[in-house]
Amino acid sequence: MSTRRTFLHTLGLGAGLSALAPTLLSATPSKTAAGRPAQKLRVAIMGLGSYGTRVAEAMKSCTSAELVGIVTGSPEKIPVWKSKYNIPDKNVYNYETIGQMKNNPDIDAVYVITPNSLHHKHVMQVAAAGKHAICEKPMADTAKHAQDMIDACEKAGVKLLIGYRLHFEPYTRKVIEMLRAGEMGKIMHVDNYQGFKIGDPTQWRLKKNLAGGGALMDVGIYCLNAARYLTAEEPVWVTAQETKTDPVKFAEVDETITFQLGFPSGIIATCATTYNFNFERLYVVGTKGFAEMSPAYGYGPLKGRTHKGPLEEPVVTHQTLQMDGMADIILNGKTVTPAVDGYEGLKDMKVIDAIYKSIKEGSKKVMLG
Amino acid sequence: MSTRRTFLHTLGLGAGLSALAPTLLSATPSKTAAGRPAQKLRVAIMGLGSYGTRVAEAMKSCTSAELVGIVTGSPEKIPVWKSKYNIPDKNVYNYETIGQMKNNPDIDAVYVITPNSLHHKHVMQVAAAGKHAICEKPMADTAKHAQDMIDACEKAGVKLLIGYRLHFEPYTRKVIEMLRAGEMGKIMHVDNYQGFKIGDPTQWRLKKNLAGGGALMDVGIYCLNAARYLTAEEPVWVTAQETKTDPVKFAEVDETITFQLGFPSGIIATCATTYNFNFERLYVVGTKGFAEMSPAYGYGPLKGRTHKGPLEEPVVTHQTLQMDGMADIILNGKTVTPAVDGYEGLKDMKVIDAIYKSIKEGSKKVMLG
Structure with missing residues (x-):
């Protein structure tokens, strides 16, 4: 170097x-x-x-x-x-x-x-x-x-x-901050979904050899990653189900997948993702309150509310903030929580592997970790 | 007689x-x-x-x-x-x-x-x-x-x-009417949850021999029943997961259950229910729009919106409407859709049986019908 x-x-x-x-x-x-x-x-x-x-x-x-x-x-x-x-x-x-x-x-x-x-x-x-x-x-x-x-x-x-x-994004960070401060009490449940109606049928996202997988990899990962940063726990089991309403367009990759993550404290996060219709929401509920964001994962402006009222955070260009934040990590050794390093990515990938495995095994519970 | x-x-x-x-x-x-x-x-x-x-x-x-x-x-x-x-x-x-x-x-x-x-x-x-x-x-x-x-x-x-x-309730009926009229397009997904923090630990709802089951039977049935009337289809498979964060209070009956219903058209309904925290929502999304109600299953007033804006239906006493409607069925042979007869109840019970079965079998897919 x-x-x-x-x-x-x-x-x-x-x-x-x-x-x-x-x-x-x-x-x-x-x-x-x-x-x-x-x-x-x-x-x-x-x-x-x-x-x-x-x-x-x-x-x-x-x-x-x-x-x-x-x-x-x-x-x-x-x-x-x-x-x-x-x-x-x-x-x-x-x-x-x-x-x-x-x-x-x-x-x-x-x-x-x-x-x-x-x-x-x-x-x-x-x-x-x-x-x-x-x-x-x-x-x-x-x-x-x-x-x-x-x-x-x-x-x-x-x-x-x-x-x-999103680990740098103000609405997301505010919700995480409130959760960590105990403002929602003990976290009891997460319900996240993210999907969109994909266009051009010839694009790389629909080719298995380029995309690796379908909606789950590309956008379902937001629900999964959010379930992890909302709970601040790592899942111990996963179950999943798949449906394909357009088997021609989605011949090579997954169209719609629903999955559930079991966490050590007993929280179950229920998630859904698709390439065939539009929906987007993050929801976490605890013993003292809740947070909801919709849209929650797109490029913004995001929108959300908690039991205390609407979330009103600065509207920013996510990628500007991300790249400045990453520069700070690389140049100055700064850390960010939730992390954005390779281990963070690996954790999601292990769950994604397990989701595909559960689907293959008729939705059977796959243990993790 | x-x-x-x-x-x-x-x-x-x-x-x-x-x-x-x-x-x-x-x-x-x-x-x-x-x-x-x-x-x-x-x-x-x-x-x-x-x-x-x-x-x-x-x-x-x-x-x-x-x-x-x-x-x-x-x-x-x-x-x-x-x-x-x-x-x-x-x-x-x-x-x-x-x-x-x-x-x-x-x-x-x-x-x-x-x-x-x-x-x-x-x-x-x-x-x-x-x-x-x-x-x-x-x-x-x-x-x-x-x-x-x-x-x-x-x-x-x-x-x-x-x-x-709720089969007589104006907000619910309005959403069903809009769905049947095609205002949301082809129905693609349902996400329902209903639960509450149960009080008195000595009540019959927590005794297996009186309650039969826990949150699923008592309030999860709303999510299940709604999934059926929103889609106007009968599920062909079910998967389910259970978690118990308070095994003492919920020693005899289920505390929190998440379940998924697969329908013939390919729709997956994701549902969750609990006796240990408060949450309540109905959500259905189609190719042209959505409907959301929250609260969706309680005694009212209910509240909801669609892609067209807020739902504004008459606020009624549900049980008054129900009993008048049932009188009309019994006295005058009137019918109501979705039905409120024994066969309607039986359909829910078959799914509830399958949910408990799936949980016992490690979330494995249980085929229905």
Whole structure:
């Protein structure tokens, strides 16, 4: 690793920079004493599809991260991105040349935003190039692959973060904060669902070899991840059911899945996800109150209420906050709870594996952990 | 059977009375041409607990039904009810003397509001006495008992109705009407839950021999029944999970159960019920819209909204409407959809049996029908 960050740390300036860096939810740019911007995390985006574009746009407003490079298999996109985001030629890679990024000191991290089942291969490449990896969720197609990715990043001495943008999002954080403060009392039940009517039948999300799975992997993971951060527990068993009302369109991947998670304290979280209709809600109820968000998982504005009344948090661009937060984690060793590291992603993947297993076994209870 | 109703039918006046009788949701008293009240269903209440009292109070406003008798095992309640509801001595029975009701032409029907696992025995007694039976839900503790009750009432030539008060309730009926009219498009998913924190640990609801089961039987049945009337389909499979966070209080009956129903069209209904915390909601989503009610199953006022905006239906006393509607069914052969007959109750009981079976078998899918 030979990055500016490492260099500054070597000079003993890391701690000073850390103190000057923006805090996780700060909205104003951080400046050094001399008025120059504080060091930023220099990011390349791998995969220039619609979500990659959304992240690139959001990063324009980042104070601690900046888009400096791209990795793409679509040569026609290069001139567009170069001019739109001021990317120098030397920071442009494709899937054959990415290994050479090792010799590029001007890129700190790569955000992998490729089809889900390629995350494993691509994060391995990023680690091999000695760059920090930020990987979209789901982090992989199986828990086995997720573990490989963690191992590879640890071995390479780079960080691995998963794109759990809601862990930085104000409505979500407010609900978590209220739960942890005991404002809902003892948590008794969670009921989450998230799904949408998917369009273009030719897209990668419907191809098993690219997507790894269907609605569960892509959006059901929000319900699962939320069940874990709402309860602050890890599930000990899972049961699941599947239905396919359009077996032609969803020939290769799951359309609609319902699943239930049993937690050590006795909470059962009931969840549902689909690619075939629109619904979205987070719900947690305790002995003293409840929280409900709907929409709860999309790009916002989110909306919610508790037993105390409407939630009224700042409306932000999730990806801006996420990338600033992740820069703070990578550059300054900051931690965030709920976590966004590889182990967090692995926990979800283990449950996803178990959900598919339960479905195969006629909904039978699959024990975890 | 020798009731005024039978007598009038014999005279060929049944049809005429039917035309004069109040329609199901009419709020104004029906009068005969001569200005006298139309014939009313003369009801005895069996079981004078808190819900029996609620029904008695509600019947004061009925136009087609009247409370004329009681069946009770608590002698101390007799003078109170006699004076409060103007019950004549000859219409007062206990569980030993109820057989003698056969010779009383002034009672048409008995509303059985005793602990759930006694419904079977008591409806058999009502049928044996030649009276129409109205039975609180759940109609029995098992499907086997429910079938016995249907058979006994058919053999005795009396009607058997189950206390599905929401089938008469305006918010519920409005949602069903919108669904049937296609306003939500093709129905894709249902998510219902209903539960409450139960008080007195010594009450019959927590005793297996009186209650038959716990939250599932008592309040989970609302979610199940709603899933059936929202979809207008019968489930083909069921899966279920149980959790007990207070094994002392809920030593004999189920505390919290989550269950899933698979319908022929591919809809999965996800449901949850408990005796250990408060939550209550009905939710149905289709390709063109949704309906949500919360509260959805209590005594009202209920509250709800659809994709078109808030539901604003008349706020009524559910039990008044129910008893007038049931009088219309019994006296005039009126039908109501969703049904409130014994077969409707039996369908719920078959699913409840299957839910307990699935729990015993580690949540495995239990096929129905």
